[in-house]
Amino acid sequence: MTTGPVALVESAPTAAAVVRGHVTPAELPGFLSAAYTDVLQVLAEQHRAPAGPPFARYRESGDGFEVEAGFPSDGPLEPSGRVVPLVLPGGPAVTALHHGSYESVGETYDALTRWLTAHGHRPAGDAWESYLDEPGGPQPRTAVRLPCTRDPGAPVGRRRWRDLSPAQQTAVLVLASVQLSLAATAWADLATRPPERVNGRKSVWAAVIAVNFVGPVAWFRWGRRS
Numbered sequence: 594m595t596t597g598p599v600a601l602v603e604s605a606p607t608a609a610a611v612v613r614g615h616v617t618p619a620e621l622p623g624f625l626s627a628a629y630t631d632v633l634q635v636l637a638e639q640h641r642a643p644a645g646p647p648f649a650r651y652r653e654s655g656d657g658f659e660v661e662a663g664f665p666s667d668g669p670l671e672p673s674g675r676v677v678p679l680v681l682p683g684g685p686a687v688t689a690l691h692h693g694s695y696e697s698v699g700e701t702y703d704a705l706t707r708w709l710t711a712h713g714h715r716p717a718g719d720a721w722e723s724y725l726d727e728p729g730g731p732q733p734r735t736a737v738r739l740p741c742t743r744d745p746g747a748p749v750g751r752r753r754w755r756d757l758s759p760a761q762q763t764a765v766l767v768l769a770s771v772q773l774s775l776a777a778t779a780w781a782d783l784a785t786r787p788p789e790r791v792n793g794r795k796s797v798w799a800a801v802i803a804v805n806f807v808g809p810v811a812w813f814r815w816g817r818r819s
Contacts, residue, residue, distance in 0.1 A: 597690035611663030
């Protein structure tokens with residue numbers, strides 16, 4: 594068994610179709626197989642198609658689990674029999690790829706929980722598992738995804754690049770490009786000015802660049818992790 598690296602990701606909500614049920618561990622394989630068959634049939638009847646691998650979302654309940662099992666779909670659908678529509682939540686989540694038996698997938702859940710604690714986050718909903726390979730293989734791959742949010746009670750720490758969401762990383766890169774553009778504009782302006790007009794202009798450009806530089810750097814260095 595191995596667990597791949599943990600990643601913080603963001604996504605939009607995803608339409609899905611599922612079958613719900615309460616099952617014991619012994620009943621789970623048969624329930625999943627029947628649920629996936631029923632969902633595929635309803636998707637075909639309503640001219641929809643799976644938009645990803647089969648998944649299941651679990652919640653412990655008494656002697657077993659409350660399970661939602663099905664497929665993401667390429668659009669909304671109407672309830673049919675025991676197949677019902679579902680929207681998987683969007684927003685931030687941590688995810689990791691589990692290689693190995695389904696019985697050991699709990700170790701990947703533990704890795705996600707440790708990451709959340711170490712990076713000032715907490716769970717924000719139930720996790721779900723997406724099954725990337727047919728069961729029975731030597732090292733089936735299971736993608737585990739756990740919605741999360743920043744924990745307001747967590748200690749404030751310095752930001753690191755890998756702590757940022759894709760949107761935040763994009764914002765930092767945009768700010769960096771603005772800084773480079775300002776520096777290039779300042780250099781070109783100073784290079785073309787008469788010598789007697791350079792000194793005052795240096796102060797103006799220095800102030801402009803400093804104001805645009807200090808804010809982003811201070812946020813990245815001392816700001817709260819999100």
